[in-house]
Amino acid sequence: MNSDSFIKGRGAQQNTDNKFSAYSYESRDDFLEFCRLEGESADTNKTQYIPIFPKTIVNKVTSTDIGMSYSMNMYQGCEHGCIYCYARNSHEYWGYSAGLDFERKILVKHDAPKLLEAKLKSKSWKACTIVLSGNTDCYQPAEKEFQLTRKCLEVFFKYRHPVGIITKNTLILRDLDILKELNNHGLIGVNISVTSLSEKTRRILEPRTTTIKKRLEAMRVLSSEGIPVNAMLAPIIPGINSHEILNLAKAVSENGAFSMTFTMVRLNGAIGEIFTDWIKKALPDRADKVLHQIQECHGGTLSDSRFGIRGRGEGKIATQIHDMVRLAKHLYFIDKKFPKLNTELHQPFKDGQMKLF
Structure with a gap:
């Protein structure tokens, strides 16, 4: 890795052009030279929190490749x-x-x-598991400051409504109290993403995530409280973490996971350019090999949008990975099963005493 050109603490190493915008990003040499002469940084690399105010918060998921019906972020x-x-x-x-x-x-x-509560109180709404983080992690660093995830969990409990969580951050343990209350009524399921057992791999793939050791500890704490945990081995990337499937499955099983799932990496849209630029800087010795193996799993392209195939892959490499996953499930999850969440409690809590009239 060329440490001089690599932006530490970030995954992407560039801003790709927005396909919806007429403008493009360009770092001009004259601007960079001006910054150097002035002793200024051309890029502060700081995170900005920008408030937005959507009218709704719960999204219906129509994709047949995603195992959820509703999500919210x-x-x-x-x-x-x-x-x-x-x-x-x-x-x-x-x-x-x-x-x-x-x-x-x-x-x-x-x-x-507030938007979630309005949705759960709606007369037309019928209880169905809503998954937090269908798009972005609900326990990312912003949650420390804004605590929106915790406030939403309190709404779910208030209305006795089932909720799923996808995360790779141990900040979830901050909310163990409300998670235990939800679990007492069969209303919570947690999905924890574990992509590698190697910290070196984790740091370059997922630079601002919780360490693997702490993720496994969080899995163990949650499962010890009876809270069902599914381990998401996702994505599997040929040439980077595909050789770890059996070890990953063993580790998550030993730390209490009820089940495991996986998806093949796919690099649709701008992600193909971002990933290619990143791997040539982060893993230059393996870049071409990894990119070619990903292409082999998706009909010769990095960008695969075919329903039913895009998340599974195809070809010899994908078949080998699927065989390894089946073996892993047989070895470590044959007697385990993730429970179905309870949808029967919500209606009385939504209606309250109005049903008496």
Whole structure:
């Protein structure tokens, strides 16, 4: 890795052009030279929190490849900086780049708890698990300051409504008290992402995430309280973490995971350019090999949008990975099962005493 040109603490190493914008990013040599002469930094690399005020917060998921019906996100953009993140492309809809902007311009939905409560009280709404972090991590660093995830969990408990969580941050343990209350009624399921057992790999793939050791500890704490945890081995990237599948499965099982799932990496939209630029800087000796193996899993391209195939991959490499996952499940999860969440309690709590009249 060329440390002189690598932006430490970030995944993306550039701001790609926004396909919806007429403007493009360019670092001109004359500007960089001016900054050098003035002793100024051309890029402060600071994170900005930008308030936004959407009218709704719960999104219906129509993709057949995603195992959820509804999701909600308190934050858009994610400071974790995972280089492979599929959510990067969504930042372009807000007028920003999928590259560094995604990690440094975090949009904060301050009204999220109020909007959620309005949704759960709606006469037309019928209880169905809503997953937090369908797009970006609800326990990313912004949550320390704004606590929107905790406030939303309190709303879910108030109305006895089932909720799922996807995260790779141990900040989730801050809310163990409300998670235990939800679990007493079968209303919570947690998905923890574990991409590698190597800290070196974790640091370059997911620069601002919790360490692997702490993620496994969080899994163990949650499961010891009876809270169901699914381990997400996602994404599997050929040539980077594909050789770790059995060891990953063993580790998460030993730390209490009820089940495990996986997806193949895919680099749609701007992510292909961002990932390619990153790997040539972070892992130059492996860059071409990894990119070619990803292409082999997606019909010769980094960008795969085929429903039913894009998350699974195809070809010899994908088949080998699927075989390894099946073996891992047989070895470490044969007697385990993730429970179905309770949808029967919500209606009385939504209606209150009105049903008497």
